[in-house]
Amino acid sequence: MKVILDFCVVPIGVGVSVSKYVVACERILSAAGLKTRLHAYGTNVEGDWDEVFAAVKRCHEVIHDMGCPRISTTIRVGTRSDRDQTMADKVRSVEDKLAAQ
DSSP states (O other), X not given: OEEEEEEEEEEESSOSOOHHHHHHHHHHHHHTTOEEEEXXXXXXXXXXXXXXXXXXHHXXXXXXXXXXXXXXXXXXXXXXXXXXXXXXXXXXXXXXXXHHO
């Protein structure tokens, strides 16, 4: 099953800056061959359900291995059974409607 996932990983107990942990996750997602779109408060990920969730699990494993004692992750998941839809499709749909106004 294809999934579009939005997730935000929040390392806890490591100080104010968390960018090195975000970098680690971005590298994991890229190595998994997943389509991603980084944004200011998380990352959108597109791919096969099992591959996406395996990468999210790997993000947690690596962040803990980096010395982070706690992680809080927020995840939103979307699937469709009526047709295939990509992140780009969703964004383009809104942009097209904005341009028509």
